[in-house]
Amino acid sequence: xxxxxxxxxxxxxxxxxxxxxxxxxxxxxxxxxxxxxxxxxxxxxxxxxxxxxxxxxxxxxxxxxxxxxxxxxxxxxxxxxxxxxxxxxxxxxxxxxxxxxxxxxxxxx
Amino acid sequence: xxxxxxxxxxxxxxxxxxxxxxxxxxxxxxxxxxxxxxxxxxxxxxxxxxxxxxxxxxxxxxxxxxxxxxxxxxxxxxxxxxxxxxxxxxxxxxxxxxxxxxxxxxxxx
DNA sequence: AAGCTTTATCGTAATATTGCAATTAATAAT
DNA sequence: ATTATTAATTGCAATATTACGATAAAGCTT
Numbered sequence: 001x002x003x004x005x006x007x008x009x010x011x012x013x014x015x016x017x018x019x020x021x022x023x024x025x026x027x028x029x030x031x032x033x034x035x036x037x038x039x040x041x042x043x044x045x046x047x048x049x050x051x052x053x054x055x056x057x058x059x060x061x062x063x064x065x066x067x068x069x070x071x072x073x074x075x076x077x078x079x080x081x082x083x084x085x086x087x088x089x090x091x092x093x094x095x096x097x098x099x100x101x102x103x104x105x106x107x108x109x
Numbered sequence: 110x111x112x113x114x115x116x117x118x119x120x121x122x123x124x125x126x127x128x129x130x131x132x133x134x135x136x137x138x139x140x141x142x143x144x145x146x147x148x149x150x151x152x153x154x155x156x157x158x159x160x161x162x163x164x165x166x167x168x169x170x171x172x173x174x175x176x177x178x179x180x181x182x183x184x185x186x187x188x189x190x191x192x193x194x195x196x197x198x199x200x201x202x203x204x205x206x207x208x209x210x211x212x213x214x215x216x217x218x
Numbered sequence: 219a220a221g222c223t224t225t226a227t228c229g230t231a232a233t234a235t236t237g238c239a240a241t242t243a244a245t246a247a248t
Numbered sequence: 249a250t251t252a253t254t255a256a257t258t259g260c261a262a263t264a265t266t267a268c269g270a271t272a273a274a275g276c277t278t
Contacts, residue, residue: 002236002263008160009135013142017135024130025266026118029207033122036210040217043225051117053268058226060266073218077224077275080218092208098138099201101145108149109182109189111233111266134236152255162238167256169236186245186254 016098019091022067027052027060032083035070040082043072067091125207128200131176136161136169141192144179149191151184176200 006014023029030050035041043061047054061081064070068087072079115123132138139159144150152170156163170190173179177196181188 001238001261002234002265004134004136004236004264005161006135009139013135013138016138017133020129020131020138021133022129023207024126024133025113026115026122026126027113027266029122029125029129030118033207033210039213044223052114052266054225055227055269056267062226072225074225074274075218077222079225082217083212085212088212095204095208098132098142099204101142103192103194103197104148108191109184110231110268111235111264113234113266136236153253156255161236163255164239164257165237171256181255183244183255186252188255 012094016094018067019069019095022064022069025060027057028064031057031060031064032069035081035083040080042075042078042080044078046081121203125203127176128178128204131173131178134169136166137173140166140169140173141178144190144192149189151187151189152181153187155190 004017009017023032027050031046034046034049038045043057044054046061047057050057052060061070061072065072065081068084069091070081071084072081074080113126118126132141136159140155143155143158147154152166153163155170156166159166161169170179170181174181174190177193178200179190180193181190183189
């Protein structure tokens with residue numbers, strides 16, 4: 001069906017999955033890394049940097065923005081994107097909690 | 110097209126995206142959490158615990174296994190799944206490196 | 219106002235993902 | 249050997265994702 005049964009999972013599980021999905025495409029990983037590197041970036045620069053068509057980048061940016069991980073500010077005809085520090089930190093805490101579960105010292109089976 | 114253009118990204122970016130995609134579904138998040146909690150779990154128990162059909166769980170387990178994050182050992186008619194500690198740690202390092210980028214102290218735009 | 223630049227949106231095609239019923243495979247139990 | 253149990257595989261339908269050309273929207277520049 002292509003439709004995840006979110007109702008049978010906890011809010012936390014669904015939220016982790018949503019954030020993870022955002023990082024589940026290399027273009028979005030690249031966008032994030034570039035925003036961190038430059039601490040701000042105009043959409044057109046990302047198009048040049050990454051090498052996907054402008055509508056495609058715009059779509060990826062929209063997803064990241066809808067999740068609140070980045071924010072865009074209009075500056076004349078262009079839009080300046082950057083990391084949303086507050087939400088990034090919140091997301092990081094949640095993901096770290098998930099990733100940092102203790103690995104067993106002894107093999108189980 | 111539904112097909113990611115992996116060739117234009119770095120290996121690291123593609124790898125982060127692959128791992129993130131694995132966590133991009135709440136069922137797989139739930140499976141991982143359950144495996145950590147019990148430090149081993151038979152496939153059928155996960156079916157009961159999570160509430161998706163057996164083939165669906167089996168499919169999710171296969172994805173996690175293909176990535177090397179979990180491993181399954183046949184025990185009679187059942188299969189015991191557990192976290193692969195070595196690969197989990199490797200994956201965690203890679204994801205942490207990505208998540209731990211310094212958030213800017215000053216807003217950019 | 220007319221033209222230019224930049225980004226967002228729409229429409230669409232191709233591919234991927236999710237989920238399950240039905241079946242198969244493999245072992246255990248009788 | 250037959251039957252029961254458990255997990256994997258197959259096949260398929262529904263939905264989601266990715267990508268881009270075409271177009272629209274919004275703000276500059278002259």
